[in-house]
Amino acid sequence: MSLPSALKFANLPTKIEKLDRLSKELGDVEIYIKRDDQTGTEISGNKIRKLEFAVKEALEQKCDYLITCGGIQSNHARATAAIAARLGLKSYLVLRGTREDDIEGNYFLDKILGADIKFIAPEDYRERRTDIMLELADELNRKGHKAYVIPEGASNGIGTFGYYRAMEEILKQEVDLGFKFDAIVTAVGSGGTYAGLFYANLAYKNSAKIIGFNVCDDSSYFKERIKNILEDSFKYTGERIEFSKDDINIMDGYVGKGYAISSPEEIRFIHRFAKLEGIILDPVYTGKAMLGLVGEIEKGKLKHYRKILFIHTGGIFGVFSKKDMFFL
Ligand SMILES: *Cc1c(COP(=O)(O)O)cnc(C)c1O
Numbered sequence: 001m002s003l004p005s006a007l008k009f010a011n012l013p014t015k016i017e018k019l020d021r022l023s024k025e026l027g028d029v030e031i032y033i034k035r036d037d038q039t040g041t042e043i044s045g046n047k048i049r050k051l052e053f054a055v056k057e058a059l060e061q062k063c064d065y066l067i068t069c070g071g072i073q074s075n076h077a078r079a080t081a082a083i084a085a086r087l088g089l090k091s092y093l094v095l096r097g098t099r100e101d102d103i104e105g106n107y108f109l110d111k112i113l114g115a116d117i118k119f120i121a122p123e124d125y126r127e128r129r130t131d132i133m134l135e136l137a138d139e140l141n142r143k144g145h146k147a148y149v150i151p152e153g154a155s156n157g158i159g160t161f162g163y164y165r166a167m168e169e170i171l172k173q174e175v176d177l178g179f180k181f182d183a184i185v186t187a188v189g190s191g192g193t194y195a196g197l198f199y200a201n202l203a204y205k206n207s208a209k210i211i212g213f214n215v216c217d218d219s220s221y222f223k224e225r226i227k228n229i230l231e232d233s234f235k236y237t238g239e240r241i242e243f244s245k246d247d248i249n250i251m252d253g254y255v256g257k258g259y260a261i262s263s264p265e266e267i268r269f270i271h272r273f274a275k276l277e278g279i280i281l282d283p284v285y286t287g288k289a290m291l292g293l294v295g296e297i298e299k300g301k302l303k304h305y306r307k308i309l310f311i312h313t314g315g316i317f318g319v320f321s322k323k324d325m326f327f328l
Contacts, residue, residue, distance in 0.1 A: 001203060003161050004236050006052040007059075009083060010039035013169045016177065016309065021276050026297050030307050032181070033279065034170065037286075037314040042082035042109065045075045045314020046193050049162030050154035051083050057158055058148035059087070065140050065147040068154070069094040069129045071260055072119075073284065073318050076153050076190075078106040081115035091115040092140070092147070094133055096125040105317040155192030155225075157232030163196025164203075164233075170309065171204060181208050182305040187289035187313055188212035188250060189259075191222055195229040197311075198248065202241050209305065212250045213289035216259035219250040226250075254292035260284045266291060267325045282315025283322045 015038065019031045039048050058066060066084045070077040070093070077093040084091035093115045095107070103111060110117060120132060130151070137147035153159070167184075174180050184201075188194050194212040201210050214222050223245045234240040256263045262283045270287040274280050281287040293310060296302050 001237050001239055003164065004053055004158060005056055006161070006165070007056045007083075009043055009052055009086065010048045012039070013173060014038055016170075016173055019277050019310075022273070022294070025276075026294065029297055029302075029305070031293075032307070032309045034309055034311045036166070037279075037312045037316060039314070042113065043079050043086075044316060045079060046163070046311070047076040047079040047154060047314075048083065049166055050159035050192055050196075051079055051150070051162070053158050053161045054150050054154045054156075055083055055087070055148075058089075058150075061146070061148060063089070063146045063148035065090045065092060065137075065145045066150060067092045067094070067133050067136055067140075067147050068150040069096075069125070069133060069152050071095065071284075072097045072100060073106045073260065073321055075106060075282075075315050075318065077115070078109045078113070078317065080150060080154075081110045081113040084115070085113045090145075092136055093117050094125075094129060094136070095119050096122055102321070105320040109317060151190075153190030153192055155190035155195070155229055157229065157234075157236055159192045160196040160199060160229055160233040161236070163193045164200040165196075166311075167197045167200030167204070167206075171200075171206065179307060181307050181309040183209045183211050183302065183308045184311065185211045185213070185289065185293050185308060186311045187285035188214045188222055189216060189285055191225045191229055193311070193313060194222070194248075194250070195226045195233070198226065198243075199230055199233060199241070202243055209249060211302075212248075213254050213292035214250050214252065215285050215288045216255060218255075219252045222250045223248045251292055251296060254288050254295065256288060262287075262322055262325060264325070264328065267322065269294075270319070271326055279312065280316055280319060281312070282318040284318050285315050286312055
């Protein structure tokens with residue numbers, strides 16, 4: 001299948017490492033981690049893989065402004081600001097909330113990377129973020145710019161190919177490792193990462209189960225959302241793959257107090273994991289997803305899976321805005 005073309009910014013392939021001590025604690029299971037938190041520094045995390053495709057399309061359309069949206073600590077918004085600056089483009093970030101006096105984490109990086117920033121109220125974010133981005137694009141276009149709008153998380157048809165490619169990368173790495181993973185696990189926030197992994201897993205008729213842990217909304221919301229993202233991506237390749245929504249495996253139960261809200265239990269888990277394995281998970285996505293994975297294994301729900309690959313999708317800068325919770 002021929003994929004759309006892409007820019008090359010991420011440090012690829014990202015390493016796959018075994019989590020020796022966690023695996024031992026859980027017994028009878030081997031957990032590996034794919035270090036997509038090491039795709040880069042300013043661009044670190046999963047969003048760069050999707051942006052490599054989306055921003056290529058923006059350049060092909062001769063755009064000079066990237067507009068996107070997210071929460072105040074959005075990893076995706078920060079990666080967009082970084083790639084825009086790397087390419088000599090401008091970025092405009094529509095962030096949910098009001099300006100925080102504490103200029104911290106990703107928001108701090110957005111500012112030093114030169115992004116234009118507009119804050120909008122949570123209800124406007126929920127109901128009107130796309131319209132608001134399109135209005136901004138109109139305004140910039142009237143001033144002689146050409147704006148390209150990237151949806152939340154770059155989770156659309158074009159962005160999906162980032163994790164299609166990542167799945168191909170995993171299949172190659174399995175050859176070197178000499179074994180295959182029974183399950184591949186990711187956090188799910190806007191669905192594009194899951195969609196790309198799922199798409200390539202189907203296209204290659206690979207036997208692994210792709211398991212997502214949602215960090216907002218619920219499983220039925222994401223089954224629908226991921227189906228729609230995939231429909232959108234089939235338009236790019238001209239090849240549709242048949243699947244049932246029920247093949248999309250999203251595990252409910254680990255959203256906790258809500259999107260980007262941490263509980264003391266989650267923070268304690270991130271802290272314990274850091275000391276155990278020397279790897280920092282983030283409070284919004286990977287901390288909840290890894291807690292979910294460990295929780296499901298402990299409940300005996302994943303017994304059929306002996307070799308599990310967890311994708312560390314990044315988010316390191318998000319820990320700084322929660323630092324006070326680590327030492328309560
Ligand atoms: C955005 C994000 C995710 C979720 O990926 P989606 O493709 O939006 O579902 C997971 N982890 C981190 C660190 C992220 O920034």
